[in-house]
Amino acid sequence: xxxxxxxxxxxxxxxxxxxxxxxxxxxxxxxxxxxxxxxxxxxxxxxxxxxxxxxxxxxxxxxxxxxxxxxxxxxxxxxxxxxxxxxxxxxxxxxxxxxxxxxxxxxxxxxxxxxxxxxxxxxxxxxxxxxxxxxxxxxxxxxxxxxxxxxxxxxxxxxxxxxxxxxxxxxxxxxxxxxxxxxxxxxxxxxxxxxxxxxxxxxxxxxxxxxxxxxxxxxxxxxxxxxxxxxxxxxxxxxxxxxxxxxxxxxxxxxxxxxxxxxxxxxxxxxxxxxxxxxxxxxxxxxxxxxxxxxxxxxxxxxxxxxxxxxxxxxxxxxxxxxxxxxxxxxxxxxxxxxxxxxxxxxxxxxxxxxxxxxxxxxxxxxxxxxxxxxxxxxxxxxxxxxxxxxxxxxxxxxxxxxxxxxxxxxxxxxxxxxxxxxxxxxxxxxxxxxxxxxxxxxxxxxxxxx
Amino acid sequence: xxxxxxxxxxxxxxxxxxxxxxxxxxxxxxxxxxxxxxxxxxxxxxxxxxxxxxxxxxxxxxxxxxxxxxxxxxxxxxxxxxxxxxxxxxxxxxxxxxxxxxxxxxxxxxxxxxxxxxxxxxxxxxxxxxxxxxxxxxxxxxxxxxxxxxxxxxxxxxxxxxxxxxxxxxxxxxxxxxxxxxxxxxxxxxxxxxxxxxxxxxxxxxxxxxxxxxxxxxxxxxxxxxxxxxxxxxxxxxxxxxxxxxxxxxxxxxxxxxxxxxxxxxxxxxxxxxxxxxxxxxxxxxxxxxxxxxxxxxxxxxxxxx
Numbered sequence: 001x002x003x004x005x006x007x008x009x010x011x012x013x014x015x016x017x018x019x020x021x022x023x024x025x026x027x028x029x030x031x032x033x034x035x036x037x038x039x040x041x042x043x044x045x046x047x048x049x050x051x052x053x054x055x056x057x058x059x060x061x062x063x064x065x066x067x068x069x070x071x072x073x074x075x076x077x078x079x080x081x082x083x084x085x086x087x088x089x090x091x092x093x094x095x096x097x098x099x100x101x102x103x104x105x106x107x108x109x110x111x112x113x114x115x116x117x118x119x120x121x122x123x124x125x126x127x128x129x130x131x132x133x134x135x136x137x138x139x140x141x142x143x144x145x146x147x148x149x150x151x152x153x154x155x156x157x158x159x160x161x162x163x164x165x166x167x168x169x170x171x172x173x174x175x176x177x178x179x180x181x182x183x184x185x186x187x188x189x190x191x192x193x194x195x196x197x198x199x200x201x202x203x204x205x206x207x208x209x210x211x212x213x214x215x216x217x218x219x220x221x222x223x224x225x226x227x228x229x230x231x232x233x234x235x236x237x238x239x240x241x242x243x244x245x246x247x248x249x250x251x252x253x254x255x256x257x258x259x260x261x262x263x264x265x266x267x268x269x270x271x272x273x274x275x276x277x278x279x280x281x282x283x284x285x286x287x288x289x290x291x292x293x294x295x296x297x298x299x300x301x302x303x304x305x306x307x308x309x310x311x312x313x314x315x316x317x318x319x320x321x322x323x324x325x326x327x328x329x330x331x332x333x334x335x336x337x338x339x340x341x342x343x344x345x346x347x348x349x350x351x352x353x354x355x356x357x358x359x360x361x362x363x364x365x366x367x368x369x370x371x372x373x374x375x376x377x378x379x380x381x382x383x384x385x386x387x388x389x390x391x392x393x394x395x396x397x398x399x400x401x402x403x404x405x406x407x408x409x410x411x412x413x414x415x416x417x418x419x420x421x422x423x424x425x426x427x428x429x430x431x432x433x434x435x436x437x438x439x440x441x442x443x444x445x446x447x448x449x450x451x
Numbered sequence: 452x453x454x455x456x457x458x459x460x461x462x463x464x465x466x467x468x469x470x471x472x473x474x475x476x477x478x479x480x481x482x483x484x485x486x487x488x489x490x491x492x493x494x495x496x497x498x499x500x501x502x503x504x505x506x507x508x509x510x511x512x513x514x515x516x517x518x519x520x521x522x523x524x525x526x527x528x529x530x531x532x533x534x535x536x537x538x539x540x541x542x543x544x545x546x547x548x549x550x551x552x553x554x555x556x557x558x559x560x561x562x563x564x565x566x567x568x569x570x571x572x573x574x575x576x577x578x579x580x581x582x583x584x585x586x587x588x589x590x591x592x593x594x595x596x597x598x599x600x601x602x603x604x605x606x607x608x609x610x611x612x613x614x615x616x617x618x619x620x621x622x623x624x625x626x627x628x629x630x631x632x633x634x635x636x637x638x639x640x641x642x643x644x645x646x647x648x649x650x651x652x653x654x655x656x657x658x659x660x661x662x663x664x665x666x667x668x669x670x671x672x673x674x675x676x677x678x679x680x681x682x683x684x685x686x687x688x689x690x691x692x693x694x695x696x697x698x699x700x701x702x703x704x705x706x707x708x709x710x711x712x713x714x715x716x717x718x719x720x721x722x723x724x725x726x727x728x729x730x731x732x733x734x735x736x737x738x739x740x741x742x743x744x745x746x747x748x749x750x751x752x753x754x755x756x757x
Contacts, residue, residue: 211645213643214644214645216582217580217583217616218560218581218582219581286561287564331539333559333561333580334560335559335580
């Protein structure tokens with residue numbers, strides 16, 4: 001494919017020496033304090049801690065006690081552009097991602113208009129080239145207008161740079177329609193990503209069906225709404241030898257289905273969000289619409305199954321499903337409010353605080369899962385290795401912060417972690433060789449030291 | 452004190468008893484020729500109703516008037532609500548009149564709780580979606596106490612469409628809190644999964660209805676057939692209708708209204724001596740007076756009434 005998969009605005013290549021950070025990149029076998037020298041946007045040297053001399057013109061960051069990871073990759077964000085720029089723009093969404101430590105984003109096509117034709121995709125890519133502070137790629141719709149009736153020009157959209165296809169926000173209801181898309185994938189290429197939900201089972205549900213929905217009298221979405229569609233679509237994928245990715249898994253039955261079909265030879269993968277890994281439907285007892293998302297927060301048993309699947313690799317990656325909504329929309333009564341939570345700025349800290357600190361997941365596994373998303377769509381894995389483009393994040397794990405205290409970089413504040421105290425503060429994000437985010441003071445003071 | 456009544460969970464047993472004791476003295480007021488007391492003179496009560504309601508809205512209006520409050524009733528039909536004004540904007544507009552209380556009925560769970568966050572007034576939930584209807588539960592407990600003295604150890608069956616019923620949810624909580632045992636019974640399609648988390652038993656047949664001291668019947672809406680929750684009202688009535696053949700001597704019959712005669716209840720059962728349905732309506736005014744009084748005037752005893 002001649003077209004660039006990811007786009008971002010042009011920025012100066014980074015020239016930074018990060019000294020004595022604890023470098024952790026499990027894929028590269030790194031887990032030790034090192035000096036990391038970035039020159040011309042590339043990782044130029046990985047040296048003994050404290051031994052590297054700063055070249056002239058490079059900023060120096062004294063990072064002893066802090067951690068440096070390959071920067072994160074998010075295969076599932078909603079940047080709301082075009083059409084709903086009051087919720088998010090490419091600029092604000094990618095700034096939020098940069099502040100969360102991400103170096104790759106894949107944006108969903110359920111915009112207004114839908115990304116279902118080449119002209120829309122091209123315009124969007126042009127805007128990303130002007131505005132994105134983090135390299136961003138795009139999926140196109142499987143069906144025109146997400147209507148489930150008519151295939152998009154998948155091959156032309158691929159040629160124009162679509163990384164894959166999804167009707168995210170909606171399932172492909174017709175099995176026959178999905179089958180045709182998967183057959184056509186042999187011509188067009190690209191991963192087909194699926195939001196799994198049987199509308200006849202979800203009906204007008206707005207939260208997980210269980211004890212909490214029984215107490216609240218709010219219509220539930222049963223777990224089988226998701227898992228029965230995974231079973232159906234994995235069976236079709238295996239029959240057509242197609243490549244399918246299941247988005248935002250939420251239920252124990254879904255994990256079982258994914259695991260079963262993979263061992264049965266289907267080419268299937270899965271993602272899970274930070275909120276499904278850290279929160280349950282108990283949060284909804286107060287009917288706060290910031291906890292309303294689709295798929296819904298489910299039970300503790302579901303959460304535990306998702307964590308186990310992430311640990312074992314049945315689920316390969318974390319995806320935020322960053323879904324901004326304006327304040328006035330989320331202030332509607334719970335049952336009317338739109339579904340979704342933002343997640344880019346809190347993903348790492350939430351997972352580190354709620355999974356790594358209590359011992360449910362190791363830090364190396366978390367880093368692997370937070371960096372794997374883009375690779376499922378054929379993007380290059382972020383790696384801390386000499387000669388690689390610099391895609392790194394520097395985090396202070398010893399520092400905590402209160403979510404929302406200093407506002408958000410996202411245009412919307414509908415964050416399910418609002419008000420929580422989380423461990424892990426992102427200090428610097430280098431994406432595609434350029435500084436995408438630096439916490440106040442991180443680069444400035446060190447520049448003074450150099451001069 | 453500035454409290455709200457959003458859920459039965461806001462009240463412990465002592466709190467329920469305090470309100471109901473006060474309701475008893477207000478019920479006496481209702482027997483007088485002049486039915487008014489000056490407790491809320493000069494204060495404003497807003498009734499904000501986003502759903503059709505006869506019983507609840509009229510009894511709240513009457514309760515506030517009998518306490519001498521000024522009452523403003525806003526209904527969704529013909530109000531700015533119909534013009535697309537958000538709940539928040541409507542509440543903030545009405546709050547400009549500095550009401551002492553806002554009584555809200557809305558088709559959405561949690562609406563009353565949201566309103567409480569947007570106003571300084573005391574908020575009373577008069578029904579929010581399928582979530583709760585706490586004053587209905589209080590008046591039902593009041594009615595049973597008037598008749599039986601206590602609910603301790605009582606076997607209460609709630610029969611019908613539990614899934615869509617805010618009354619069922621508030622009443623399960625209130626009956627349990629007052630010491631009764633609750634069994635819900637209805638077609639499996641209309642009993643929420645994991646309803647036992649509310650502390651009740653559940654059954655799908657009336658076979659053991661004899662065990663009940665009180666049979667509380669829920670309204671069966673016609674639209675449930677279209678949605679295939681039940682195949683037909685005929686089959687529903689065959690299996691679940693409460694009639695004189697199914698009621699035994701000594702059982703009491705209750706219904707929150709409005710009744711579909713011949714569907715969930717036979718006409719003869721509604722009109723029989725065991726029926727407390729008329730009494731429930733009568734209790735509504737006294738109990739809502741007591742709730743308004745409890746929230747707006749507070750604990751000190753009933754001099755205002757005496």
